Amino acid sequence: MRISSLLLKKYNVPGPRYTSYPTVPYWEKTPTEAEYISSISTALADGEQGRFGAALYVHIPFCESLCTYCGCNTRITRNHGVGNPYIDAVLKEFKIYLDRLGKPSIPLTELHLGGGTPTFLAPAELETLMNGILKHVTVLPDAEFSVEADPRVTNEEHLATLAKFGFRRLSLGIQDFDPKVQEIVHRVQTEAQVQKVTDDARKHGYTSINFDLIYGLPFQTLASIQQTIDTVKRIRPDRIAFYAYAHVPWIKPSQRRFTEADLPDGDAKRALYELGRSLLEDVGYREIGMDHFALESDSLWKASQAGKLHRNFMGYTSRQVAPLIGLGVSAIGDSWSMFAQNEKLLETWRAKVEKGELPILRGHVLTPEDLVLRRHVLNLMTRFKTEWSERSLYDPWLETVPDRLAELARDGLLVLDKYRCEILPEGRAFLRNACMAFDARLARQAPTSQLFSKTI
Numbered sequence: 001m002r003i004s005s006l007l008l009k010k011y012n013v014p015g016p017r018y019t020s021y022p023t024v025p026y027w028e029k030t031p032t033e034a035e036y037i038s039s040i041s042t043a044l045a046d047g048e049q050g051r052f053g054a055a056l057y058v059h060i061p062f063c064e065s066l067c068t069y070c071g072c073n074t075r076i077t078r079n080h081g082v083g084n085p086y087i088d089a090v091l092k093e094f095k096i097y098l099d100r101l102g103k104p105s106i107p108l109t110e111l112h113l114g115g116g117t118p119t120f121l122a123p124a125e126l127e128t129l130m131n132g133i134l135k136h137v138t139v140l141p142d143a144e145f146s147v148e149a150d151p152r153v154t155n156e157e158h159l160a161t162l163a164k165f166g167f168r169r170l171s172l173g174i175q176d177f178d179p180k181v182q183e184i185v186h187r188v189q190t191e192a193q194v195q196k197v198t199d200d201a202r203k204h205g206y207t208s209i210n211f212d213l214i215y216g217l218p219f220q221t222l223a224s225i226q227q228t229i230d231t232v233k234r235i236r237p238d239r240i241a242f243y244a245y246a247h248v249p250w251i252k253p254s255q256r257r258f259t260e261a262d263l264p265d266g267d268a269k270r271a272l273y274e275l276g277r278s279l280l281e282d283v284g285y286r287e288i289g290m291d292h293f294a295l296e297s298d299s300l301w302k303a304s305q306a307g308k309l310h311r312n313f314m315g316y317t318s319r320q321v322a323p324l325i326g327l328g329v330s331a332i333g334d335s336w337s338m339f340a341q342n343e344k345l346l347e348t349w350r351a352k353v354e355k356g357e358l359p360i361l362r363g364h365v366l367t368p369e370d371l372v373l374r375r376h377v378l379n380l381m382t383r384f385k386t387e388w389s390e391r392s393l394y395d396p397w398l399e400t401v402p403d404r405l406a407e408l409a410r411d412g413l414l415v416l417d418k419y420r421c422e423i424l425p426e427g428r429a430f431l432r433n434a435c436m437a438f439d440a441r442l443a444r445q446a447p448t449s450q451l452f453s454k455t456i
Contacts (some may be wrong), residue, residue: 003274003429005267007411012266014452015432016442017246018381019313020332020339021374026441027364031338035365036358037100039335043323044106053107053140055321056133057314058090059328061116061346064153068258069175069185069217069245073330073344074116083125086350090327091132093353097325098136100358108137109321112314113147119154123161130165144169144318146208151193156200163204170201171210171241177231178224181217184258191231198235208298209237215272216245218262225272229279239300240285240293241315242276244269270429289316289382290431309382316382329359337371339364369395369440376438380431385422397440404437 016023031039047053061075062082075082098104111133121129146169147162159170174194175187182188198209211232215225232240245263264272277287285293288304289311295301303309303318310320313332326333329349332341340363343349352359366374372388372395379386388398402416409416413427414434423434436442 003270003426007413007430008267008270010411011408011430011433012454013433014447014454015436016439016452018377018432018435019311020334021377021439022364022366022370022441023439024341025447026445027339027362029365030360030363031340031365033100033358033360036333036335036338036340036360036363037097039338040097040323040325040333041101042337043335044101044103047109047322048107051140052319052321053109053138053143055110055112055312055314055324056094056108056137057112057114057324057326057331057333058118058129058133059114059116059326059331059342060086060118060121061329062086062120063115063117063150064120065186067173067175067185067187069187069214071246072116075329075346080120080122083121084128086328087121087125087129087132089350089353090129093327093359094133094136094325096353096356096358105136105138108139109143109319110317110324111143111145114314115148117150117153118147119149119158123157126158126161127165130162134165139166146171148173149197151197152189154197156204159197159201159206160204163206168206169208169210170197170206171212171239172197172237174211174228174232175214176217176220176224177228178220180219181224184218184262191235194231195235198237208239208300210239210241211235211237212241212243213276214243214245215276216264216269218258220264220272222271222275225276226279229276233279233283236283238295238298240280242273242280242291242293244273244291273429287428290428292316304382307383311378311381337366339366369397373397373438373440377435380421380423380435380438384428384431385420387420389419397438400443401437404443405434408434408437 044054061073063074063076064078066076145167147167148171151172176182177191201209280293284295286296286301288294288300289309299318300316308319310317312324312334323335324333326342329346330342330344332339340360343352343359343361349359372393375393376386388394402418405414405416405421408414408430413430414424415422423431
């Protein structure tokens with residue numbers, strides 16, 4: 001559907017992406033080590049009653065080269081000798097958690113290797129990492145293991161090694177197939193490379209393959225988006241993450257390789273998304289959440305239809321799992337009632353681990369208000385609707401929300417009454433704007449400097 005340029009201009013304002021609530025700039029009270037461990041222990045006990053376990057996220061920061069669009073915490077190096085020492089430290093960190101929890105092992109429902117580039121590690125190093133983790137967990141029958149990979153450095157042995165440990169989900173960073181765009185963002189890879197990695201994964205039993213694509217990159221045009229989606233259709237992954245490029249050079253200086261003049265903005269940027277979405281939907285991909293699509297055979301689509309879709313720092317998942325324990329430099333953990341992010345500097349993170357400390361840099365203890373508003377933001381992000389009343393999922397801040405959403409409703413972007421709102425299909429481009437109405441912290445303390453990318 002075509003969105004009017006007037007609405008795009010009206011609502012294209014800086015705003016959070018809502019991978020968490022409260023969003024990271026508004027985290028206030030970092031939990032003590034004892035508080036955080038207690039909250040993880042409580043979440044584990046709740047999960048065991050519900051017959052589900054924890055999620056583990058392991059951050060591998062290493063990349064051989066810098067992609068200039070990237071906003072992740074990375075360490076650029078061609079020295080592969082850094083792998084084993086890093087794995088040793090990750091396993092020591094995990095052992096610290098287990099010791100603090102007083103548990104020899106924990107039940108495990110989800111495991112995700114992200115980065116950086118997890119396949120920067122050699123297959124033998126991945127085997128060491130997985131053996132070290134799996135001897136301290138009980139893998140539940142419906143567990144899901146996933147890994148992010150760079151097609152340029154991932155070979156069949158990587159995939160076979162991980163498949164041996166139960167990995168069935170693979171996410172490939174593609175971004176764009178246009179050579180001109182690839183060159184400016186320093187991510188040059190061919191269709192043949194991507195096809196080979198995809199074929200190898202399917203050969204070794206991977207049942208869900210995701211492609212990350214980005215719109216709004218420098219030099220992108222409607223023709224280049226058409227070329228990219230045509231290539232995607234030939235390879236046919238199970239899932240697509242079709243993100244808006246977030247231009248934040250004040251946070252990521254590498255993005256200064258190009259300027260705002262090189263970027264499609266406003267109407268042009270949204271036209272790239274609308275074309276991409278239309279082309280994806282024409283060949284069977286269904287929109288399941290903000291900027292995410294899946295085939296109807298994929299578990300994400302099934303979860304969205306069943307009302308079970310969840311969203312956390314790793315993206316969209318097919319169910320809610322708590323706690324999420326983050327391991328590795330800059331990794332973020334989430335016990336549901338508390339957040340904790342590890343030290344972002346590799347040397348500082350490692351020094352704390354070596355001293356037997358949890359390497360927490362910052363975090364947040366959610367208030368009762370935060371916990372209520374978090375649920376509403378999550379509902380919008382995963383179901384495009386949320387409901388409350390004076391007795392259920394209620395906080396006094398919600399009394400202000402109808403007025404804050406009224407203009408979006410008048411513009412035909414959502415349906416609103418006193419205790420309910422639902423984003424209409426034509427309003428999904430403005431999902432972040434709707435979430436901002438529930439964001440009490442953003443309203444009470446508007447940024448005085450540039451913090452967020454634009455919402456559209």
